[in-house]
Amino acid sequence: AQTVTQSQPEMSVQEAETVTLSCTYDTSESDYYLFWYKQPPSRQMILVIRQEAYKQQNATENRFSVNFQKAAKSFSLKISDSQLGDAAMYFCAYNTNAGKSTFGDGTTLTVKP
């Protein structure tokens, strides 16, 4: 069974600084997708960034980027120039079969002004 582990239950960052959230996963599949979702207090899950396993290039979306290490089964999220609006719970998720995603337990990110 696939598992996703987020080892940092809580993280904090100073506004305008950079923070990295960790995620590791376990799978025997070779083709899959990885995602980072953000869940603010409103509870609306929002996709932050996605990575296809067959792509070697790390995905980037504005201030958000990932460090995808397929051999190590690691998928960390880097947030640059952190903003107050980035405060939320962040979930790492794995998907190999459309419609069924496996989520980590989440990391609560606090942004300090």
Added chain:
Amino acid sequence: KAGVTQTPRYLIKTRGQQVTLSCSPISGHRSVSWYQQTPGQGLQFLFEYFSETQRNKGNFPGRFSGRQFSNSRSEMNVSTLELGDSALYLCASSPDVGQTFTEAFFGQGTRLTVV
């Protein structure tokens, strides 16, 4: 385009009762998935429906069931409610074009409280 709509947003039920939650996916999306989110267990996959058929199922007891209609709208039913069923129930839809999975678009959830 309207997002994923879940109704109701909040629900309070008594132990032993049953409940039905509704999810309207984004127009054109044929895959609808359901998740249970609790503070202690995180997000747990319940099941996924595609073209009115259950395609994937998580490890939940038979009290949890669902269905999907021809317009892709989905309902989730929980019978004989237990206190432990109190949770945020999230619905997600995805286009599922062929074998290419893009992302899941989530609704705002239904907060179920069992008393």
